[in-house]
Amino acid sequence: PIYFDYAATTPLDPKVLKKMLEYLDFNHKKFGNPASRSHKFGWIAEEAVDLARQEIASFFNADYREIIFTSGATESNNLAIKGCANFYKKKGIHIITCKTEHKSVLDSCRYLEENNFHITYLTPQKNGIISLEAIKKAIRPSTILISIMHVNNEIGVIQDIQKISEICKKNHIFFHVDATQSIGKIHIDIQKIHVDLLSFSAHKIYGPKGIGGLYVRRKPRIRLKTLIHGGGHERGLRSGTLPVHQIVGMGKAFQIIKNIFNEENKKITQLKNYFWKKLQNIKEIYLNSDPNYCIPHILNVSFNFIEGESLIMAIKDLAVSSGSACTSSSLEPSYVLSSLGIRDDLAHSSIRFSIGRFTTKEEIDYAYNIIQKAVIKLRNLSPLWEM
């Protein structure tokens, strides 16, 4: 099958793989534990971790001491939200987030709700964007944290984190951004946007799975209650022996993205425009996000008069994501699409194509042909289709 699921995960960039391998075996002598301070194996590993941390910090124009390594964005979101809530609970117990956030944000909030916190889950507008007015209205004297993602993983819509950060700053509320889907796609300069906490993950940017990080602002400082206790690694915020090979891999992935950022985004924009133009030859197809506020890497469309499960079966040569939960035990449509007010049948027939570093025009031509044939065939079988 052809890979159109880069928003789910990406393959390692070959340069990342090469770098990681050096830190695994005996021959390279770089496999040490960075916490081993008494010998060279430890020093070499520590230096590699420091360099990666600096690489990532400089990507955000941040200080290296503001980067905490975690196992991925799920953990970063948990640490940011629960860590902040638990540290500042005497100051306030209200948090604002949005219904279209990733499950790791929503479920962290639900957990806090069971522990006496109050959460406001904002409904975005039809185009997926959260209105600034809605945010302002939701603020209470007890609000301590606002958690809003930068780019949505299903529909690719971009939130105005600059404006939201200004609201937070003015009201003395901490601001957490889940930037997992925006790294390498939209630049974030932490000196220009007042974010207090920012989550990211390596495997969405051609780095390894199982490693990510949390940016934690130092000036003015935000404090967090730790979730994982132990040896006091990562400034006491996240204990556990550092996975050096994963960390150097993530550092390399950031370095590569920094160098090819503009070029890659230009190429992906062209590919997406080409794909969408072709897809519009198909009747009754809907774009599930606002094209003016959407990253080029994600194209989420619904096909009217087609059953989602049949569509997935018919295009199984394409590795895509579906808004239909037919693969799981539930038959619920995507909660993200439902929150936008999209009809259940259209949510079920939605497909998320995500384009990435290795996508080619030929792959798009191939995908279009498969989709077009499948749609015609399935609609001919549908009693509702009379066009």
Ligand code: PLP
């Ligand atoms: N947040 C968003 C927006 C995501 O797309 C993902 C990945 O699916 C995550 C968080 C979780 O990231 P990880 O797989 O690193 O835990």
